[in-house]
Amino acid sequence: MQEAVPEANKPISLSQEVYIARPRWVMTLKTLVSNRSAMLGLFIIFFLLMVALFADFIAPYPYDKSMRDTPGYVASGGRLPERPPCIHALGCEDISEHYMGLDRNSRDQFSRIVYGTRISLTVGLVSVSIAILFGTLIGLFSGYAGGWFDDITMRFMDVLLAFPSLLLAIAIVTLREGANLENAMLAIGIVSVPVYARLVRSSVLSLKELEYITAERALGAGHLRIVFWHILPNALTPLIVQGTLGIGTAVIETAGLSFLGVGASEPIPEWGKMLSDARDLFQNAPHLVLFPGIAITITVLGFNLLGDGLRDVFDPRLRGK
Amino acid sequence: MSKFLLRRLILMLPVLFGIVLITFVIARSIPGEPCTAMYGEKATPAVCEALTIRLGLDKTIPEQFVVYITNALRGDLGESVQRGRPVTDILAERLPTTIELAGIALLFAIMFGVPLGIVAAYYRNSPIDVMTMIVANMGVSMPVFWLALMLKVLFSVTLKDTFLYLPPSGSLPAGYQTNIIPFYVSWGLATKETASPFLIFISRFNILNGFLTLNFDLVFQAGRYLILPAIAVGTIPLAIIARMTRSSLVDALNQDYIRTARAKGLKERVIVTRHGLRNAMLPVITIIGLNFGYLVSGAVLTETIFGLTGVGRTLFEAITARDYQVIQAVTLVVAFSFVFINLIVDLLYGFLDPRIRLS
Numbered sequence: 001m002q003e004a005v006p007e008a009n010k011p012i013s014l015s016q017e018v019y020i021a022r023p024r025w026v027m028t029l030k031t032l033v034s035n036r037s038a039m040l041g042l043f044i045i046f047f048l049l050m051v052a053l054f055a056d057f058i059a060p061y062p063y064d065k066s067m068r069d070t071p072g073y074v075a076s077g078g079r080l081p082e083r084p085p086c087i088h089a090l091g092c093e094d095i096s097e098h099y100m101g102l103d104r105n106s107r108d109q110f111s112r113i114v115y116g117t118r119i120s121l122t123v124g125l126v127s128v129s130i131a132i133l134f135g136t137l138i139g140l141f142s143g144y145a146g147g148w149f150d151d152i153t154m155r156f157m158d159v160l161l162a163f164p165s166l167l168l169a170i171a172i173v174t175l176r177e178g179a180n181l182e183n184a185m186l187a188i189g190i191v192s193v194p195v196y197a198r199l200v201r202s203s204v205l206s207l208k209e210l211e212y213i214t215a216e217r218a219l220g221a222g223h224l225r226i227v228f229w230h231i232l233p234n235a236l237t238p239l240i241v242q243g244t245l246g247i248g249t250a251v252i253e254t255a256g257l258s259f260l261g262v263g264a265s266e267p268i269p270e271w272g273k274m275l276s277d278a279r280d281l282f283q284n285a286p287h288l289v290l291f292p293g294i295a296i297t298i299t300v301l302g303f304n305l306l307g308d309g310l311r312d313v314f315d316p317r318l319r320g321k
Numbered sequence: 322m323s324k325f326l327l328r329r330l331i332l333m334l335p336v337l338f339g340i341v342l343i344t345f346v347i348a349r350s351i352p353g354e355p356c357t358a359m360y361g362e363k364a365t366p367a368v369c370e371a372l373t374i375r376l377g378l379d380k381t382i383p384e385q386f387v388v389y390i391t392n393a394l395r396g397d398l399g400e401s402v403q404r405g406r407p408v409t410d411i412l413a414e415r416l417p418t419t420i421e422l423a424g425i426a427l428l429f430a431i432m433f434g435v436p437l438g439i440v441a442a443y444y445r446n447s448p449i450d451v452m453t454m455i456v457a458n459m460g461v462s463m464p465v466f467w468l469a470l471m472l473k474v475l476f477s478v479t480l481k482d483t484f485l486y487l488p489p490s491g492s493l494p495a496g497y498q499t500n501i502i503p504f505y506v507s508w509g510l511a512t513k514e515t516a517s518p519f520l521i522f523i524s525r526f527n528i529l530n531g532f533l534t535l536n537f538d539l540v541f542q543a544g545r546y547l548i549l550p551a552i553a554v555g556t557i558p559l560a561i562i563a564r565m566t567r568s569s570l571v572d573a574l575n576q577d578y579i580r581t582a583r584a585k586g587l588k589e590r591v592i593v594t595r596h597g598l599r600n601a602m603l604p605v606i607t608i609i610g611l612n613f614g615y616l617v618s619g620a621v622l623t624e625t626i627f628g629l630t631g632v633g634r635t636l637f638e639a640i641t642a643r644d645y646q647v648i649q650a651v652t653l654v655v656a657f658s659f660v661f662i663n664l665i666v667d668l669l670y671g672f673l674d675p676r677i678r679l680s
Contacts, residue, residue, distance in 0.1 A: 162657075279470060279626070300463075
């Protein structure tokens with residue numbers, strides 16, 4: 001008969017008792033997946049990316065093709081250039097289907113919205129990258145250095161911030177001699193630099209007084225190491241929130257520039273341009289106003305939801321609560 | 322505190338100079354001749370030359386700048402090429418509409434944004450939070466001019482025959498303007514002929530004037546016309562304020578001092594308002610200050626849609642007509658007011674956070 005081993009003397013199973021540290025990114029990913037709004041945002045962005053990538057396959061027509069040239073289209077009763085949505089399953093008798101109707105130049109609005117996804121995603125990413133890159137550098141060094149350097153830089157940022165971004169963007173576009181999408185992107189990027197600079201700076205100001213920075217300095221860490229290794233990571237959270245929000249703002253501001261006639265030019269299917277073309281038709285052809293606006297809103301919403309979710313994930317203080 | 326204020330005021334001077342300089346450069350750099358923009362086909366070389374001399378555009382750029390600054394210090398912002406009137410007069414006429422619009426929009430944004438954010442933060446991850454944040458996210462995601470157009474479609478076209486109908490454009494019903502008694506007349510300060518420019522300026526704020534003269538019908542009418550534009554302009558700031566309040570308050574409520582406050586047995590209301598909210602307000606106030614730009618861009622984009630004769634619309638028309646003086650003046654006024662709003666924000670920082678005041 002085997003002798004019973006007392007409970008206390010049993011060997012410990014390592015796999016059960018010892019906490020196995022997982023890599024940080026696994027934890028982050030797990031938190032991200034469990035965050036519903038982030039997932040919804042990610043889903044929307046993924047969806048938009050797919051639409052942008054496969055626009056050629058999704059859009060039934062080229063974005064600049066007028067339906068009035070289509071053989072047999074006039075015979076089918078193409079009376080007005082701008083026509084409401086026409087879907088065969090809902091009893092439309094036209095030769096071709098137009099899920100979102102035709103615009104005033106008789107182009108298929110659905111195709112234009114699909115191709116517009118490419119434009120808006122590009123505009124958002126490029127301009128926010130410009131803004132974050134310069135804004136972060138300025139904010140970090142200005143806040144960390146303090147003194148006259150901080151004063152001068154921030155006063156300059158104040159001057160830039162004092163102008164309504166739309167007006168400054170218009171000015172930059174006109175200074176670059178030409179209303180086109182590249183200038184609009186650049187203008188919106190430059191215009192939002194001060195926002196990031198101030199945001200990063202305000203984080204830096206409170207962070208650099210904290211004990212762990214003093215400790216780090218006492219240990220002999222150099223300024224660059226402190227700035228990029230210890231301050232920047234802790235200043236990232238508001239930057240991420242603002243950056244994701246910024247992509248949305250960039251999309252909206254590009255639309256605003258195009259709405260005022262200093263952004264995208266014909267025949268680029270930029271959503272704001274489409275709204276601008278349709279603004280005086282809102283009573284007779286509300287579909288031309290409705291769909292581009294919905295497209296903008298969904299795009300911006302995707303980035304906002306993701307930003308909110310990322311914020312919760314990246315802030316360790318919120319984790320697991 | 323007064324030392325802090327003095328330092329901020331001195332630091333403002335270079336900013337104000339920078340604004341004047343940038344404004345000047347921008348206005349001069351807008352491509353296209355004001356002459357052709359103004360006279361169109363009638364722009365003969367002789368006409369254009371006369372105009373150039375009258376505007377001082379034949380002088381060198383530094384000379385023009387010096388003249389501009391000297392005049393501006395005397396309150397003379399030049400003459401509108403497009404309208405042939407002093408720019409100061411145009412601004413005095415049109416600023417009240419925009420200020421009223423922006424003020425109501427901001428009030429709307431703060432009144433709904435901050436409470437929404439508090440509720441969402443306190444009941445974090447509950448259905449209330451999720452719903453609030455979805456609504457806030459929708460709000461921040463809409464282009465202001467699209468929202469304006471859709472509000473017009475909804476309240477002026479779809480709801481035309483219901484009590485919810487709201488006027489699509491203008492600032493007062495037709496013919497109503499003539500019935501308005503300015504407050505200085507009913508207070509016996511001056512007559513319409515003898516009133517000082519300042520009194521006239523104040524009396525152009527329709528809602529304020531309505532309150533001052535106890536004419537509540539005027540308040541109601543002017544309000545009805547301002548609701549749609551104010552909602553359109555205020556929605557983005559509202560959503561941003563709600564998001565910022567939430568995220569900042571969530572941060573604050575996770576701090577140790579909140580746990581201590583709970584352990585002391587304080588009431589939840591006191592914990593949230595006095596310990597949480599007060600510490601969470603700093604980023605919120607920053608974001609409110611930064612939102613001034615949204616209000617102005619919103620005004621530029623919506624005033625034309627709603628037929629309001631404000632500064633935004635003036636600016637839009639001036640850019641189209643290359644009306645340098647007006648562009649300069651509007652930009653200048655907007656930028657200056659932003660600097661002063663920022664100053665107030667900075668002072669509020671010191672008021673809310675003693676650590677900043679002491680440093």
